[in-house]
Amino acid sequence: MARYFFDTSAIVKYYHSEPGTAEVSRIFAQPDRNIAISSIGFVEIQSAFAIKVRSGTPDPKNAGMQRARLMLDVAAGDLDVSLGAAHDASLLLA
Secondary structure (H helix, E strand, O other): OEEEEOOHHHHHHHHOOOOOHHHHHHHHHOOOEEEEEOHHHHHHHHHHHHHHHHOOOOOHHHHHHHHHHHHHHHHHOOOEEOOOHHHHHHHHHO
């Protein structure tokens, strides 16, 4: 199983089209992969969505859809939200 640890800027690319989105989408499409984000990253992602709305892209409705996709991906197990720094470090060493 391929294991990835995404920081906030990487995971945002999956939900908002920008340079690097194609590569992140390719990783998400891999069968039998594990993508983890830190628990603080989960909060930072939502902040990044809000910053993008304030800058005009996307509009609030689309940002809400991005947030909903994030929540569904976490609920479905497509994203592993780590419990804390010690857990995060163990993923980097695996």
